[in-house]
Amino acid sequence: MEREGGISPxxxxxAQVRDAGNLLTRAGFTLxxxxxxxxxxxxxxxxDLIEHLRAMGETNALLQSSSILKRxxxxxxxxxYDSMFAAEDGTVPATFQVIYxxxxxxxxxxxxxxxxxSATISFHDIQKQFGNGS
Numbered sequence: 001m002e003r004e005g006g007i008s009p010x011x012x013x014x015a016q017v018r019d020a021g022n023l024l025t026r027a028g029f030t031l032x033x034x035x036x037x038x039x040x041x042x043x044x045x046x047x048d049l050i051e052h053l054r055a056m057g058e059t060n061a062l063l064q065s066s067s068i069l070k071r072x073x074x075x076x077x078x079x080x081y082d083s084m085f086a087a088e089d090g091t092v093p094a095t096f097q098v099i100y101x102x103x104x105x106x107x108x109x110x111x112x113x114x115x116x117x118s119a120t121i122s123f124h125d126i127q128k129q130f131g132n133g134s
Contacts, residue, residue, distance in 0.1 A: 015099060017034055017036050017097075017099060020034045020099050020101050021034045021101075023101075024101055024103040025103075027103070028105070028106070029103025029104060029105065029106075030103065030104050030105075030106045030110060031103065031104050031110070031111075031113075032101070032102070032103045033101070033102040033103070034099065034100070034101050034102075035099075035100045036097050036098065036099050036100070037097070037098045037100075038095060038096070038097050038098075039095070039096045039097075039098070040093050040094070040095050040096075041093070041094050041095075041096060042087070042091035042092065042093050042094075043091060043092045043093075043094060044090075044091060044092070045078060045082055045092060046077070046078035046079075046081035046082050046085075046092050047074070047075075047078045048092075049081075049092055049094050050074065050078065052094075
């Protein structure tokens with residue numbers, strides 16, 4: 001804020017896992033499935049992280065984005081990020097989530113979800129039969 005006179009997002013908005021499932025449903029898919037893997041990547045510096053984000057195409061995709069980020073702002077931001085988040089070995093960790101989405105186009109032969117409360121056995125009975133998994 002002090003260098004640019006305001007703030008503006010510098011990466012694309014992040015998707016939440018629940019939003020991915022809702023997106024599938026709104027797009028007309030049935031039986032949506034969403035899974036996520038989380039990866040922690042260590043970088044030599046925040047500048048290396050920024051370069052990786054650019055290479056992945058994760059720069060700001062918003063229409064209202066402000067002008068080009070000044071070099072001095074990037075360097076100051078990287079220095080602050082390094083000082084706040086660097087590990088003891090000097091690397092800067094970043095956590096990435098990869099969201100996998102599957103859905104099916106509706107078809108008459110597709111299985112349908114059972115109505116709520118139609119189960120013929122309770123989870124309590126299953127737990128008694130097979131144990132609690134501990």
